[in-house]
Structure formats: C-alpha cells, structure tokens
Amino acid sequence: MSSEPNSIDVWEAFLDPQGEFSLPDFSAVTPASLIAAVRAATDFARSEVEDIIADENDPTFVSTTVRFESATIPMARIAAVVSSVESNHFRPELADSVAEVWDRLSAARTRIFLDVDLFHRIEQVPSTDLNPEDKRQQELTVEEFVRAGARLGAEERDQMSTIAAELTTLGTSFSRALQKDTRELAVHLDDKAQLAGLSEDQVAAAANRAAERGTDGYLLPLNNFTQQLVLESLESAATRKQVLDNSTSRGARGGEGDTRTQVADTTALRALQAKLLGYPSYSSFAIDNQTAGGPDAAADIVSSLIAPANAQLAEELAQVKDHYGLTDVAPEDVKHRLAQYRAEKFDIDADEVAKYFEFDTVLNEGVFRAATGLYGVTFAPRETVSAWHEDVRTFEVTDANERTLGLILLDPYSRDTKRGGAWMGELVTSSRLTGHLPVVTLSLNLAKPGEGRPTLLNPTELNTLFHEFGHVLHGLFANSTYPSTAGTAVPRDYVEFPSQLNEMWRFHPQVLPHYAKHVETGEPMPESLVTALIDSEKFGQGFDTTEYLAAAMLDLSWHSLEAGEHITDVLSFESEVLAAAGFTDLVPPRYRTTYFGHIFASGYAAGYYSYLYSEVIAAWVSEWFEAQGGLNREAGDAFREAILAPGYSIDPMSAIERFFGTRPDVAPLLRRRGLAEPVEESAPAEEPAEEPTEVGAAEPKGHRNHAAVSQVLEANGIEPQIRLFTDATPTAASAAEKVGVEVGAIANSLIFSAEGEPVLIMTSGRHRVDTDFVAGLIGLSSLDRADKDLVRTATGQVIGGVAPCGHPQPIPTYVDVALKDYPVLWAAAGTPNSMMPLTYEQLLAITGGKEITVVEEGAEA
Template structure:
C-alpha cells in the first residue's frame, strides 16, 4: 500500500473530510484498486466462516465491509460530477466497468447470498431489533433483485451487461457535458440580450471572458430544455437561438451525438430485465419501489396528464391573444412561452418575477432564509469553517450543530456553474453517518447559478431560490438520518420517496417570518413588499398547466423507453419519432410545450439514477402536498413540528419502510387532493 496516497489513510480533518488539497488525479485509480481488493477480502472472510449464518457473523461484518471503497468512491464521484476535468473524465471512463464488475462480484456472490437467505428464512424466530430485521430484509431483497439467485451462466451474462451499461451511461454524461459547453450561445452585441439584468449581463460577459471571448457575451445552457433567460429576453431571435441550442444537445450528428448510446442503453436494460425475469426495465425498477409496478405509475401519470394538457391549452390561448393584440402578430412558438407568460402574469397579477432578483441576494437567502428556517424548525445552527477546504475554490464548508450544541456534521455548498460541472442541481454525501462505524455525515449541495464578475452580488431568480431550498431539503435528510448501519444512512431510501423531504422544505420559501428575513432589497434592505407577496401567493397555480405538462411529458418519455421489451428495443429506432409517438399516446404532444428533457439530454435517466424512476418527483409530491397541509394545520414553523418530522421521517433514513414511516408521522396514508389543488388540477 503506497504511503504517499492520501486516499489510503484515514483523513485527519474534522468529520473525516477528505483532504482534497493533497489528492491528485493519479491517486484515484490506485486507491480504487486497493479498495476493491480490501472489500473482496472482507466479504470472503464472511463467506469462509464455517458456523451457521447469524446476524452477528454475517450482517454486522457485511456492514463493516467496504468502508475504504465507500470513502474513496464518494470522494471521487463528488469531484467527477462537480469538477470533471478531462483527466477526471478519463479516470471515470476507466473506472466505470471496474466498479460495475466489483459491485456485481459482491451482489451476485452465491455464498454470501446463501448466508443472508438462511437468516432471512428464519427471521421470525430471531430476536432482532426493528432496524436489524429490516436490514436482513433489505439485503435479501436487493441481492435477489440484483440476480444473486441466477445460475452461473446467467450471472456471467448479467455482469457483462452491467459493465457495458456502466460504460455507456458514463459516455452519455461525457457527451452531454461536452455538447452543452459547445452549444453555449455567443452573442456579439449586448442589445441582443436586452431584458437581462445588470447582474445577468455581467455573468454572460464573465462566461465569455473565461472562454477567451472578450467583448462578447456567452449564455451557458441549463440541464433542462428551457432557460431562465427566456422569460426576459426581448429579442425573439435571441430566444429562438437559446432554445434551439438547448434542444439540439446530443442529436447533431457529431462526436457528441447521444442517440446511438441511449438506444443501446435502452436495449441492454431491457435485455437485463428479461434475464432477471421481468417484462421490461420499468417493471424491474418499480418492483422494488413504493409504486410496485409500471401500471401504478402509468395510472397516476395519465390521471394528471389530461387536466394538465387542458390547462396548458388554456394558457396557450391567453398567450396567443396577447401576441395577436400586438402590431405584428405571429403564431406562438416554444421559445415565446416564457416571455409572454410573464406578460400575462403582469396583466393578471401585476407581477414581474424577473424584477424580484434584487430581493434575493444569494448570501442572504442562504443565511437568513435556508439556514434560518432550519434553525427555527429543528434548532440546528451553522458555522462557516474557513479553515476547511472543499474540492474546488468555490465550495464553502459549514459545521452544523444540534440545539444542545452537539456536533451534527458538515454541510458543503457549491453554488456556481462552470464548464467542468454537470448540469442541474443535486445533493450527495461524502461521509455517511453510522453508529456502527462511529461516523458523522458530510453532505454537499451543488447548484448551477451563473457567477457574476468579481465584486458583483449574486442575485438569484425565484426559481433558483426554490432550487436552493429544495436541495437543502435533501441535505437535511442526509444530516438527520441517525442509524446504526451504513446501508440505511442518509438518503438511502426508495428512489420514489427520496424527493419527498426536499419538496417539503420548499414550503418555507413563502413562510411569512422566513420570507421577511431573507427577501430584502440588496440596496435599500427593504423587505419584499406585502402586495408582491400577495401576488406571488395568488399566482401560485399560474402556468401550472405548462409546468405540469412539461414534467409529465418527461416522466412519460422515461416510462415509454423503459417499458420496451427486448424485441421492441431496436437499435434502429428513430429517437425523434419514438418521442413523438410516446407524447401523442398520453396527449402531451403540444409543440409549444416541449418536454422538460428530450431523450438525448435526459441525464436523469440515461446517466443518473432515475431510469424508469423520473415519475418519483410527482409520486413524492403527493406526500409532500399532504405534509404541507399537516404543517399548516399544526401551526407551521414550530420546533415541536420540526422535531416530529425529523424524528419520525428524516431521522429514520432508510431503516424503515418509508410509507410506514409516513403513516407514523401523519397518522394515515397520504391523500392526493392537496396535490391536485396545488397544481390547479382539481375538478
């Protein structure tokens, strides 16, 4: 074991924070090699035990195993998603099949599976605590689901499929990042960006300067189809250029084209599902989620699609009416929607959301909004640790303490966009909490806010404020989960439950004392005027036909691809034609309401962890909307409410069936009516 590799020795920093300043790219692969070998040896020691399997001689050492690999992997993947230099991307490509092969060697280990199955078969005769019992159930279910019960020939085929899929999904993400950077839109004249704020223009000028394009302006693309600037750009051609660039990612016939890659992913996922005994990848995935089956997902999506499409058409008519009333009418197109939506909003609610940025200065939103809501609700406090560094100069590290002063963990914020960061926003863990291992959590939030020039304030849009509160909800889940076994730590819950805590945390954005605390004008320190707040509340269901339709279209597209059987998943499919057919099938084929993600840049499902699971957001929102009702019925932002939510839901991590945990918190199952009313779909 090399003495000079910082990844192969325990970190000496607080909470086990990796010393990123000492870690070089060349350290990663050797560290993974050592970690793979160590983990394999640990599992082999379990399976070589001659005595009959027990919880203590099988499950406990299994939970202790793989610690080095977990530490190295979380350290690396934090960097590969947020600062993926060419060197890091090359490492990730080499690592993908190696990681897949190693994971399969553990999950498909026949001797280990026999030991766990033996314990599972006698579960009712064992005197186990609830978390221990659930640990046995989950390991048995997950190994069975992974294919541990297959014969050796089938396991060999499965391992080959998994390795190829890991390579393809890594390639998909690499292609998308490269094409997103290549397609950033360059503007020669500031007049083309009329409508943007001074801060937005500054960010565009800085992005151009970073690319050596002094005197120009560059607008980088977001992960989703639309772009925040579409609502304020007055030049129609500029809007069209921006949306056209976004929608063409991964489908231009160049070296970054993702069509062949995604078709092979779809085919191999279908093949793997058939090998495991399922009709489709969607059936395979949902069988171990709270949904249970694709049919349950499809029922919900179809139930919502009809009123959502109807509402979107009504919204479209209003937008067209405004255009027709102008001096030079034209048919509404997709790149016009956001711009004219703001005109309708201004006409109906006298509200210009783009003018709200001066009230949403990023530091104040963080300290007096996001952090304060958590302090008021849960009693936790945040102290910035300038002495601790992250993996990039833009990262900021905060130490988190409980109300009694005890240490809880570290929170790292990485706010700004850069060419080496993948699109979107996310939370991940660097260290997992576990009583067994004696570890406390380190969680990271990543956003993609354009960085203004030096000395300029960072002013957020309302959507970016929402994203920050949302991702911090995930962070709280990662910080609060208090479990014995690392298998249940943090956000290790069912995929279609994981968005629930983050969605609930969005409710504090408009909570009166929180909003009054953080929404203060950057120049005057005046709070957001009461009449604007009233208009924001009045317009909450505004444009929800569009918002719900674009989301449902993406969720349905995900289901359509992953409901294909092996025979139907042909490499000759026309990607654009398949999309059109799928959207027509559910009635969401309105050309002026494009799907939130088209297939060639749908990172959630083709390079992330949401394959056949993008429905999770709306599935979780049923629980979220019902929970918001509970908070309102019980006095809202009160410590008693926070303690109940933390103790019965966030704090259990994955150590309990999530719907059982929800019933424990709410006293009943969730009802869908609050969601329908929130999105304007009731009736």
C-alpha cells in the same frame, strides 16, 4: 499539498480518518493517492469477502451481513471524497485518476454482487430473531444481490454481464451521437436582425461562438431540453421556429448523430435484462424497489395530472391570446408568449427583488431560522478543518439538547472547476456502526461578488437554497445503525420529498419577513411584491407540468416493453404514446426520445417520474405542517423522528402511513402548482381543521377514492356531499364530535375476514360487533377483524377511511339496524380525513346490504 503519494497513509487520509469529525484530508488528494486509496479500499473489501466465504462457522447476521456492510465502507468513503472533488473542484490533472477510481469501484461492485459464494453465505443468515432494523438490513442486502443477478444460473449471469456491458456501450454511443448532433444543430444566423430581442451580451456571445467555429455571423447553441432559453426573448417568429425545429430534430436526422438505433437496442436489451430477473418489463424491475412500488402507480400519478395540466395550459394560452389579440399560437411561440405575458402581468424588477435576498441574511434569518423553529437545531460558524477549496465555510450544528449533531460544509460560489447546478453531498455518513457524526456538503453556484459587495440571490437561487437545505437536514438527522440505509439513502422517487418540502418555508409568513430585507435600506419586502412573486411562479405551471408529464410518460412507455419487442420506428412509437395519453402537439415533451439523455445515458431509466412522485408527498406534507400552525416545534420534532431520521432503515411509505394515518393524495400538489382551484382556502393557523368544506361532484380533481365513492352515489341518484378535514377522525367518537352528531349516527365501515374473504359490516358507532353472534346469524363458521392488507385489497382504502362503497369489487355487506334510529348518518368517504352524510335508506341502496343485528339482545351498551 506536496506530500509524496507513497508517504501518505491513505487509510488515515481518506478511508478511516480519525479526529473529531473523521474528515478526509483534502490536502492529500493527488492522482497517486486516489489510486492508492481505491486499491486499498477494493482490496480490503475483497479480502473481507474471502474471509466471510471461508468462515467455517454457520453464518450469523453479525459475522456475515454486518461484516459485509463494514467491508464496503472504505469503498463508500473514497467514493465520497472523489465525488466531492470531482463536482466541486475538478482539476484537469485529476481527470485520469478520477475516471480510474470510478472504473475500479464499479468493477469491484459487479464482482462482489455476482459472487455466488458470498451470496449463499448471506442468504443463509437466520433472520427470525433479529430486531426490525437488522431484519430489514438483512432483507435489503439479499435484495441488492438478487437485483444484480446473484440468484441466476451461471449461464444467465454471463448473459447479465454481457447485457450490462452492451448497455454501457450503447449509453456512451447515445451520448456521443447526441453531443455531435446538438453541436451541429446550433442555430447559425447571418443577420444580427434575426437575433432581435436578445441582450447585447447574448448577441456578443453568439458572435463569439460563431468565431470559435471559424464562421461568420452568429451561433445559438442548444441547451439540453426542448424549449430553448432564447425562445423567451427572440422577437423574430422565423428565428424561433428555426431554434425549436433544430432542438426537436436532435438525434432523428439520420447519419452519425442519429440515436434511434441506440434507443431501439437499449430498450430491447433492458426488457431482456428484466426478463432474466423475472420481471415482465424493465419498468417493473426498476420501480419494484422504489416508493411507487410498480410502474402502474407511477403511471397513475403521471396520468392523473395530464387533464388538470392541459386545462391550466389552455387557460394560460387563452390569457395570452386574449392579451395579444391572437387567434392562434404556434409551438415555437408558446414559451415566448408566456414569458412575455408573465413579465408584463407581474411587472417584477429582477434586480430590485434580488436586493431583498442577501445571501447571509437569507441563510441565517431564513434557512437556519426555519430549521431552528421546526427542529430546535442551531448553527454556528467554525473554522474549516479540511475542505477542497478555501471558499468553503463550515457550520457546526447543535441539537436542541445541546449535543453536537454534525457539520455542514457550505461551498457557495461558482468557479471554473465546479460543475453547474446545486447539490447536497455526504462527506461522512453517520451511522451507529461506525460511530461517525454526519458531515454534509452544500454546493451552490452563486456568482462571487466583488470585494466588499453583497451576494444577492434571484428567486430561483433562493428556492434552490431552501431545497438543498432540505437534503442537508435529511442527512444531518440520519439515525440508522447501518450507513447503507442512513438519511438520504432512500429510493429515488422519495429522496426529493424532504427537499421539496423545505421549499415551503421560503415564502412562509413566519419566515420571509425575517430575512427579506432590502440590502441597502433594511426595509422589509413590500407585501405587493411578495404576492407578485408567488403568483408569477404559478403562472406557466400548466405549460411546465405538461412538458414534464409528456417526458415522464415517454420514459415509462419505452420501459414497459416486453422481452422480444424491438421498436425500430422510434418516432411513430413516440407520437402514438403521446397522442394516446392526451398530450397536445403544441407543447412537445421536455425531452423527446432521441435526446432524452436522462433515460438513455444517465441513471433515470423508468425514473423520470420521480421528481413528481416526491413532489406529491412534499406538497401533501406541507399542508399538514400548515395545519399544525407552520413552524411548530412539536410537529417538527415528531416529523423528524418518524420520517426523516430513520432514512431507509424503515419502509418510507409505511412510515408515512403510520405517522399521518393515511397516504398522500395528489390534490395538494395541484394546489401547489396552481393547477386547480383550491378545494378549500388554506386554513388559517389559529383555527385549523374544524371548518369542513363541501366537495361537489363537479370537482373531479380530488382523491381517487372520493371519485369512486361519488360515482356509486351518483349511480344511486344521490348527490355526493363529501366533506374534507385537515386531520383524520380515527374513532367514531372523534368523528361524531367533528360533525356534531351522536356517536350512534356514525356508520363505521368495518371489514371482517370470513376465512380470508372480506365481509363489510356497517356498524353504528354505539356498537361493537359481536363476531361470534354475527357469524352464527349469517351462517359462517368464523368472523375475524380483517388485517390492514385485506382491508386495502378488498376496498382500495385504508383502515380509518373505509367507505361503504367505491370498492374495486362488491363486498358482501350487512347493515346494523340500529343505524335506522338516526335521520342522518355519517360515514367515511374513502380516506381517513373525509366523511359524508347519508340516510339509512341511501346506505342500504349504495351497499346492497342486508339488515342485521350486530349484538345479541340485551347486550347493548
């Protein structure tokens, strides 16, 4: 408000505010107070760092690593305030001070993370006696320094700084050139007839745009991605061609708007930067600390979807051609025809649909209700204590045990000072170190209705609300000791998983009927409309997925260069990558290289695959929830505790594997996107799991372990009959019960270690292997059960899902002769929730195994 900047205490206002929820005081935000606060925060960090370095005692975890974490908290707090203000209510008078805050924070971070003396202290902290969370905190802190270059020699650190500065300059120059070219390539049309198909409003806007630039006629500006929204409705094929041509030529026409030099130099410098840090390519560096773990895993996911997406695209185009009697579709017509066909096929009246999605009802009876059903949390409106705008609404969240969990600040409406889109933010990060409860923000850009009128959502806004609320829950459930690992502080390729997962509830039969009620009549949404909505969303996924995958593949390829490679023929490199990966020319990538701002002017270098990677996990977990009966408190609580609450204080993928007994596979994503026929009908909630489904060899889209197993079976003339179950069968007894045989007929694939070398013993479920006896029998000095790492590297499979075959390398195999007693054996097929029938002879054939006795005479149970 009118406080003099000098008279407010920035510590109390922003950096360490007291009060019930430690909320910053937004009324104290002024240019001067922001600068004062960032100075105070960075000075504090600096002086703490100096004290840590000057400490004459041996470094301990608490005196060094924890103190370092605490030292940076005020910096994080001012960043949270500035980012809320900047994105939600950015007033011009704040522009300079906000820019200065970001510059100062970034400079302070660079200084801190290249401070060799500080790094040495932190590195010397003994970690042997730490509890697992502290140990991980110690490792992550060291890792952050190492990734910044703290372990390099002085000369290399200088090189790192130089490269970082050059990359920043290149990023800015890429942005400017792209902005210029995008502006110049806005499509200029003289004749109104060329705009046929656009609404009167759109035509008027195009005329205004032209007038703004001092010309006659009409101007269609370009949006960021390749396919332009107007392509859907423009009726003139010539205009469509002009729009698409202009869009795809951005950054590649020569002159000042050309970005190819920046692309070439940026990718070469990133490769060099990676090499300095000891990585073969930038993608290896960038993905090393992500969930995927490395560029190969990321590329595998992308590649594995190309064929199904292409197939679905071909199917969509076939329907379109058939319907409109076309022999061919040109690139500029694809988006147009798909949109036209979708509108006709599903016949959905958008205005009518919105009347079933009234914002407050969706929020209370949909979003909140689903969260209550799953996690027992409840939401109550309360007075807003402090926020950036009067539209912000506050909800207090109470846990099932009636303890206050945190606050949500909801900012629903768009305004001139707010950036576009929707997002979740953390105003106060919860942690045991600070004792703070979480305060999360949820920002949308809904059109504010006139006085007394309801706020209605379209299906996209509905989805967005459920999506963002998944992030909100992730932030609210945070249960970490250190703020730097709390809640949503997880890798980029994992962070969208909880939000994409939460989307599953919007059309769920246990949720939708509660909120989808006509705003005027209160009538529930007709079943036929629900079905049409769901089906219409799946139509066009072949197209959407293809253009996304092409962009993701470009990103990974540009960042797989080795140091010294400098690709100046940018467009040839791009065509070669796309052709080699099997993409059609009909659908250009969502972003072509020369206007791929995500990777050349924003933080997504080697990270564009992340959206898909998270979605694989989300789709897979959503099927798990379905198998638990949907809104199931027990399942929700367990999931919250094991997966959401720990944030990054545990390794996310290990947590997933521990909790679900296996790792996600891509099949559920294919089903979610409607890319392949479902392998099994989604099991009705009342009778989950028990009905197995045949997966024949003709279904190539399943788990890759199943594919590897099937290949071996087929090579031996055996028709694969892999059965999938929605839950795992960890023991022989549970497996036997599932398929209805005696436990002895279960052929367990047990991996042993013979001095580090894997040995596979196919063992009857009625036996335990006598390792000493068997070791003697086969002439080894010792035999131990293999640990999970050896199992994984030897078989490519996980414990509980190891198959007799389909391994990367052949493993010496022995077969328990007791299995001969059963006409049909059942073995795991490469994943913990799959099994397959085999005869004894077939087992010998596919393993090349030697028959042995695994227990001494007379020791049989």
